[in-house]
Amino acid sequence: MSQNVGSRLVLDASEIARALTRISHEIDERTKGANDVLVLGIPTRGAYLAQRIASNLSKIQGNEINVGTLDITLFRDDLKRQPIRALLPTYIPAGSLEDSLVILVDDVFFSGRTIRAALDALNEFGRPRAVQLAVLIDRGHRELPIRADYVGKNLPTSMDEKVTVQLSEIDGEDAVYVGGGQ
Amino acid sequence: MKHLLTSESLTREETIALLDTASRMRELSGAKKLPTLRGFTVVNLFFEDSTRTRISFEAAAKRLSADVINFSAKGSSVSKGESLKDTALTLQAMGADAVVIRHPASGSAERLANAGWISGSVINAGDGTHQHPTQALLDAFTIRNHFGEVGGDLQGLSIAIVGDILHSRVARSNVFLLSTLGAKVHVVAPATLLPIGVEKWPCSVHFSLEEILGEVDAIMMLRIQSERMTDSYFPSELEYSKRYGLDQERFAMMQDHAIIMHPGPMNRGLEISAAVADNARSVIVEQVSNGVLIRMAVLFHILAGESL
Numbered sequence: 001m002s003q004n005v006g007s008r009l010v011l012d013a014s015e016i017a018r019a020l021t022r023i024s025h026e027i028d029e030r031t032k033g034a035n036d037v038l039v040l041g042i043p044t045r046g047a048y049l050a051q052r053i054a055s056n057l058s059k060i061q062g063n064e065i066n067v068g069t070l071d072i073t074l075f076r077d078d079l080k081r082q083p084i085r086a087l088l089p090t091y092i093p094a095g096s097l098e099d100s101l102v103i104l105v106d107d108v109f110f111s112g113r114t115i116r117a118a119l120d121a122l123n124e125f126g127r128p129r130a131v132q133l134a135v136l137i138d139r140g141h142r143e144l145p146i147r148a149d150y151v152g153k154n155l156p157t158s159m160d161e162k163v164t165v166q167l168s169e170i171d172g173e174d175a176v177y178v179g180g181g182q
Numbered sequence: 183m184k185h186l187l188t189s190e191s192l193t194r195e196e197t198i199a200l201l202d203t204a205s206r207m208r209e210l211s212g213a214k215k216l217p218t219l220r221g222f223t224v225v226n227l228f229f230e231d232s233t234r235t236r237i238s239f240e241a242a243a244k245r246l247s248a249d250v251i252n253f254s255a256k257g258s259s260v261s262k263g264e265s266l267k268d269t270a271l272t273l274q275a276m277g278a279d280a281v282v283i284r285h286p287a288s289g290s291a292e293r294l295a296n297a298g299w300i301s302g303s304v305i306n307a308g309d310g311t312h313q314h315p316t317q318a319l320l321d322a323f324t325i326r327n328h329f330g331e332v333g334g335d336l337q338g339l340s341i342a343i344v345g346d347i348l349h350s351r352v353a354r355s356n357v358f359l360l361s362t363l364g365a366k367v368h369v370v371a372p373a374t375l376l377p378i379g380v381e382k383w384p385c386s387v388h389f390s391l392e393e394i395l396g397e398v399d400a401i402m403m404l405r406i407q408s409e410r411m412t413d414s415y416f417p418s419e420l421e422y423s424k425r426y427g428l429d430q431e432r433f434a435m436m437q438d439h440a441i442i443m444h445p446g447p448m449n450r451g452l453e454i455s456a457a458v459a460d461n462a463r464s465v466i467v468e469q470v471s472n473g474v475l476i477r478m479a480v481l482f483h484i485l486a487g488e489s490l
Contacts, residue, residue: 071206071209071210074210074216074217074218074246074482075216075217075218079218079486079487080486080487082487083487084199084482084483084486084487085487086199086202086203087202087203087206087207088206089206089209090206090209090210091209092212120217121213124213124214124215124216124217125212125213125214126212
C-alpha cells in the first residue's frame, strides 16, 4: 500500500484482536458485569472498534450490549481552521444513555480534543452515570487533562509522526502503522 | 460556499453534501443544542411576510447556537423609507456573519451579496419571483428521504410541479435543483401561468395534469399567489381548481407510492383539496420539519468552513 511507504507495522491483525479481547475483559472486570453499559464509538474507525468490543463483551457476559456511534464534528473547537468535513453517522439506541455507563471508543488517542468534544456531545444527549474511555492506540502529546481507562497499546511517538489504524471493515486489513517521522 | 443565492449555482456534489449534512443533523436531534455556530450572528432580514421560512431559519440558527437578530420591514426604518443599502450598512456595522434575506424584488439577494455593502454571507430566502433555494433543497431532501438514500441523488424519479409557475420562485429553484440531481421534472400549468423561456428549462411542459399523473413519484402543488396576480390569468378560481386542482379523483389516478407536496401556505379547496392535503401520502408537514434540518445544513456549510 502506497500510504504505508516508509512506515512500520506496530500491530498486526492478531495483536489488534488480542488487545481488543483484553480491553473487553478489563471492561467486564472494572464494571463488574454491569448491565447498563453503552459502548459508543467515535466514527469512523472508533465505531468499528466499538462494535468489536461490544460483541466481545456480550460473549463474555452472555447478554446483549448496547452499542452506538457518536459523531463529534459539530462539537469540535477547530471547525473554522479547516474545510467543511462531511458529518458521520450518529446512532444512540433509544433510552440507552440516561444513567448508563458509557464507554467511549476511539482508535488513536492524541491531543484529547476529540474526547473533550465527545464529552460535550454526551452532555447534550443526556446524563450517563459515568463515562470511561477505551482507545486502541495512545500516542501521547495530550493538550487537555484527559486520560484513557483502557488502552490497547501505548505508543510513544514524535509530533511529526503519523499513526494509521487500518480496519478490515473499511480498509481491507487489520493493522496499525507508524511513519513519517525523522 | 460563501453565499447561497440560486439553486442553479449548486453543483450536484454540493447539493448531495448539503442533503447528507441535513440527514446527519436529524440523527443528532436527540441533542438539546449543538454548539457549532456559537459566536456567529445570523440576521433574518425579511421585507416580505413569511411564517415557515423565517421561523425555520430562526430555529435552525438557534439549534446551532448562533445569535439571531430578526428584522422585519414592518416596524423598522424601512417603513420610513430607508433603502436596502442603508439597511445593509447598518447590519455590517452590527457585525452580521450571515444575512438571510427575503425580499419582494427579484435579484435583491444577489445585489446584497455583490454590492460590497456587507462582508458576511448572504442566503436567499426568496427574492420576488426569482429563487428560493432552501425550499428546493428541503423538497429534494424530502423526496430523497422517501425514495433515495444518504449519499445518493434522485436519478430515475419523476416529479411534477403544478400550478402558478410564472410567479413561483419555488418552481424555478426546484426545476433546476431536481434536474441537477437527475430527476425527470415536469411542469404543469395553463399557458398564462408559464414564464417566457420555460422551454429552455431542464423540464418538460404540460398543459394537462392527466398526462403525467400516472407516472410521477412526487407531485408538488403550488399556491395560487393572489398577491402577485395583477392580471387575470384564468377565468375563475373554480375553473382553475377544476382543471389543475388535486382532488380525490385525480389522486386516485396516481401510483400507490407517490407523495403529495406543497410548499405552503395552502389554499385548501383551490390548488389542493382538504382531503388530499390531509391524506397519509401527503408529506406537507414533513416538509416543514425538514426545512429546519436543511437550513441548519446551509448555515453550517456557509459559516463553519472554508469551502465545500
